[in-house]
Amino acid sequence: xxxxxxxxxxxxxxxxxxxxxxxxxxxxxxxxxxxxxxxxxxxxxxxxxxxxxxxxxxxxxxxxxxxxxxxxxxxxxxxxxxxxxxxxxxxxxxxxxxxxxxxxxxxxxxxxxxxxxxxxxxxxxxxxxxxxxxxxxxxxxxxxxxxxxxxxxxxxxxxxxxxxxxxxxxxxxxxxxxxxxxxxxxxxxxxxxxxxxxxxxxxxxxxxxxxxxxxxxxxxxxxxxxxxxxxxxxxxxxxxxxxxxxxxxxxxxxxxxxxxxxxxxxxxxxxxxxxxxxxxxxxxxxxxxxx
Amino acid sequence: xxxxxxxxxxxxxxxxxxxxxxxxxxxxxxxxxxxxxxxxxxxxxxxxxxxxxxxxxxxxxxxxxxxxxxxxxxxxxxxxxxxxxxxxxxxxxxxxxxxxxxxxxxxxxxxxxxxxxxxxxxxxxxxxxxxxxxxxxxxxxxxxxxxxxxxxxxxxxxxxxxxxxxxxxxxxxxxxxxxxxxxxxxxxxxxxxxxxxxxxxxxxxxxxxxxxxxxxxxxxxxxxxxxxxxxxxxxxxxxxxxxxxxxxxxxxxxxxxxxxxxxxxxxxxxxxxx
Ligand SMILES: Nc1ncnc2c1ncn2[C@@H]1O[C@H](COP(=O)(O)OP(=O)(O)OP(=O)(O)O)[C@@H](O)[C@H]1O
Ligand SMILES: [Mg+2]
Numbered sequence: 001x002x003x004x005x006x007x008x009x010x011x012x013x014x015x016x017x018x019x020x021x022x023x024x025x026x027x028x029x030x031x032x033x034x035x036x037x038x039x040x041x042x043x044x045x046x047x048x049x050x051x052x053x054x055x056x057x058x059x060x061x062x063x064x065x066x067x068x069x070x071x072x073x074x075x076x077x078x079x080x081x082x083x084x085x086x087x088x089x090x091x092x093x094x095x096x097x098x099x100x101x102x103x104x105x106x107x108x109x110x111x112x113x114x115x116x117x118x119x120x121x122x123x124x125x126x127x128x129x130x131x132x133x134x135x136x137x138x139x140x141x142x143x144x145x146x147x148x149x150x151x152x153x154x155x156x157x158x159x160x161x162x163x164x165x166x167x168x169x170x171x172x173x174x175x176x177x178x179x180x181x182x183x184x185x186x187x188x189x190x191x192x193x194x195x196x197x198x199x200x201x202x203x204x205x206x207x208x209x210x211x212x213x214x215x216x217x218x219x220x221x222x223x224x225x226x227x228x229x230x231x232x233x234x235x236x237x238x239x240x241x242x243x244x245x246x247x248x249x250x251x252x253x254x255x256x257x258x259x260x261x262x263x264x265x266x267x268x269x270x271x272x273x274x275x276x277x278x279x280x281x282x283x284x285x286x287x288x289x290x291x
Numbered sequence: 292x293x294x295x296x297x298x299x300x301x302x303x304x305x306x307x308x309x310x311x312x313x314x315x316x317x318x319x320x321x322x323x324x325x326x327x328x329x330x331x332x333x334x335x336x337x338x339x340x341x342x343x344x345x346x347x348x349x350x351x352x353x354x355x356x357x358x359x360x361x362x363x364x365x366x367x368x369x370x371x372x373x374x375x376x377x378x379x380x381x382x383x384x385x386x387x388x389x390x391x392x393x394x395x396x397x398x399x400x401x402x403x404x405x406x407x408x409x410x411x412x413x414x415x416x417x418x419x420x421x422x423x424x425x426x427x428x429x430x431x432x433x434x435x436x437x438x439x440x441x442x443x444x445x446x447x448x449x450x451x452x453x454x455x456x457x458x459x460x461x462x463x464x465x466x467x468x469x470x471x472x473x474x475x476x477x478x479x480x481x482x483x484x485x486x487x488x489x490x491x492x493x494x495x496x497x498x499x500x501x502x503x504x505x506x507x508x509x510x511x512x513x514x515x516x517x518x519x520x521x522x523x524x525x526x527x528x529x530x531x532x533x534x535x536x537x538x539x540x541x542x543x544x545x546x547x548x549x550x551x552x553x554x555x556x557x558x559x560x561x562x563x564x565x
Pocket of ligand 1: 310336
């Protein structure tokens with residue numbers, strides 16, 4: 001705790017970024033194989049409503065002035081995540097319907113709550129696009145806590161989550177409780193979205209969940225590789241993004257996403273070149289046989 | 292061996308099941324003693340897969356109970372003892388980034404426990420199961436890039452890896468080449484003979500199956516027949532008539548009966564005659 005207090009705001013931001021850069025791609029890998037990456041969009045907007053609700057509460061009620069909006073964001077994100085799961089069950093054959101429902105509700109609610117609050121435009125701007133400069137000690141603690149919970153959950157249930165993502169029926173018959181795991185996964189997604197909020201920003205959380213695993217998919221054969229390479233790309237995007245944004249004084253979230261995007265493009269290019277080289281090798285070996 | 296004296300692996304009591312309002316299974320009573328090798332046959336849509344899912348607790352029957360090793364399936368927790376290959380096993384997302392090794396490992400996940408990863412012994416088991424189905428050359432290949440029959444073998448390995456004492460296979464050899472099917476049946480028979488594993492095999496390949504199984508069950512909404520192989524052979528023609536609605540030459544026209552299972556009126560007339 002004292003150690004944390006001594007950190008400069010930059011160090012705090014980097015530490016927060018490293019935690020997020022680690023966890024986002026791991027959860028992203030599971031979302032990817034479950035074809036649910038889009039859920040990050042829906043949940044981030046519901047989280048924004050939660051943050052707006054928190055800001056509003058602390059502004060209007062003196063008793064609630066202590067509220068850190070990140071916590072109300074987390075609560076909304078949790079509820080949203082569970083609702084998505086519920087909606088997916090209700091619309092069994094049209095599961096993608098859940099996301100736009102949650103997404104539009106989130107935006108609508110946020111618009112309502114934001115228009116009622118007295119906060120400045122720039123404060124909302126920071127929430128939307130992320131800024132490490134505004135990561136205070138409380139926020140860092142929040143990110144630490146949610147990060148530790150997320151990592152514990154991932155370490156405990158990695159196998160179970162993988163098995164369920166691959167084949168629910170088989171997972172059930174190997175003694176895994178599909179219901180419990182789906183609930184747990186909803187909690188995990190909610191944790192990840194709300195902890196990324198401050199650094200990456202609401203509108204850009206989806207990028208941290210998807211870009212690193214999209215890049216790692218270019219090279220990975222196994223799920224483990226998707227996770228490991230994803231973490232590597234995630235941390236690289238984080239560190240690169242924070243570094244550039246600090247030195248050029250640009251929005252952190254945006255810079256992180258752009259760095260992640262560059263990494264993805266490089267990954268795609270490398271893969272393309274590999275393929276061309278392979279087919280070239282094939283052609284030349286065939287020519288040799290002909291000779 | 293006396294059928295009655297052996298403990299039951301499966302005990303189905305007055306089970307009925309309906310999807311929405313369509314009755315698929317009606318009043319099924321079936322006891323499978325441990326150590327049996329049961330072939331479950333019936334036309335398309337006769338409810339075989341549905342029965343298997345009820346058996347495993349994947350579907351909850353509208354009526355009746357299912358017991359696995361004497362325990363109601365709702366409370367059953369010895370899942371390591373059960374191996375399962377679903378009919379739809381290879382309908383997974385073919386882009387899924389998982390290797391053969393990872394997929395077969397999933398068969399052990401129930402055994403390994405929370406916070407733990409596979410230890411050396413587990414990994415050795417996984418390799419053995421993969422070798423058992425002849426896929427050792429593909430151990431680090433991506434599952435989606437294998438042929439259908441190869442994938443099916445991997446799913447068989449995934450079911451075998453936890454050393455189950457009850458193995459349930461829903462058309463496991465679809466897409467597997469003829470020679471491998473023979474090898475596979477031989478392997479199943481060996482598991483049954485040597486280790487006493489209880490086996491349930493759903494198949495349309497009645498001719499080939501009957502060389503290996505000890506018992507046969509014929510399902511078409513109701514359980515038309517359940518007994519040992521010899522009494523099945525004796526009543527085979529009658530059974531097939533009742534099930535498929537016309538006499539089929541099982542060995543030569545294996546695919547024919549699939550086209551005729553809608554002739555229910557025909558079916559009824561025949562049954563009245565007998
Ligand atoms: N998910 C479902 N929802 C509604 N009806 C279903 C569903 N699955 C199966 N059915 C119906 O239940 C009946 C039995 O299906 P089931 O899959 O158990 O047959 P089966 O004997 O396994 O057939 P096959 O030999 O083709 O595998 C069919 O008439 C089918 O239309
Ligand atoms: Mg079936």
